[in-house]
Amino acid sequence: MENRKFAVLILSHGRADHMYTLDTLHECGYTGDWYIVVDNEDPTVPHYIEKFGEDHIIIFDKAEAAKKNDTCDIVKSKQIVLHARNECFRIASELGLTHFLELDDDYVEFRTRYEDGDKLRAHKIKHIDDVIEAYLDFLDTSGALTVAWAQGGDFIGGIGAYIWRHKYKRKAMNAFFCRTDRPFYFMGRINEDVNMYCTYGQRGYLILTTSDVVLNQVTTQANASGLTDVYLELGTYVKSFYTVITNPNCSKIMAMVTSNTRIHHMIQWEYCCPKIISDRFKK
DSSP states (O other): OTTOOEEEEEEOSSOGGGOHHHHHHHHTTOOSEEEEEEETTOTTHHHHHHHHOGGGEEEEOHHHHHHHOOOSSOOOOOOSSHHHHHHHHHHHHHTTOSEEEEEESOEEEEEEEEEETTEEEEEEOSOHHHHHHHHHHHHHHHOOSEEEEEEGGGGTTGGGSHHHHHSEESOOOSEEEEETTSOOOOOSSSSHHHHHHHHHHHTTOOEEEEEEEEEEEOOGGGSOSTTHHHHHHHHHHHHHHHHHHHOTTTEEEEEEOSSSOEEEEEEOGGGTSOOOOOGGGOO
């Protein structure tokens, strides 16, 4: 796209000394524009400016943003990422961007996946500019509302994992490729990404995570500041119920049995996204 103007927007709060995502992007060869999005209630904003330069820091009014967003509850605390997420389209428009990639600040790896016999392996990306350009082309040509990179957990099961067998999932989390002229919005105090892709998926919008690229992040409850306090206070039980509130027809609560059993949401895709009817049923 000849007139494409792109930048990475990294959402952060209180973690100027732990900007893993920015370091990882540069380690992967990123040479494009980038901005760190922080709120005016973050007492560490001066540290961000001192460390990264004023031109790279975008500050939004959190109280004003909160007036426009639906947290799906009556809790007054604004210590959530929802407001920053929903400010990104306004920020992108004011920056004159046509496209942007919205990221959190805690990503430590960007890798491609490939088969090696019966194993699924990963290779560190070294030319991420080319990868980003390919995803922007796909976003434009597919007509998708947003396209996302996969998470490590999507590949549990190796080459037998659903996303590897089918090459995509109808969801988007963590890394959002966006067009400024195709805005969408998040809802819910937490689980805002799941709430978004279920809500828009039911409306017939195309939202995709592909199997080509995977990101890995610092464990949520091991990374200081950000949303850590929210997760510790509410836990995954309450977190998952925000999706039941926003999409009760296609989500439920279940026990996720791992080394540490925990409550988690489950999306019933049969009831979430519209289906494409085969031509064989055409009259």
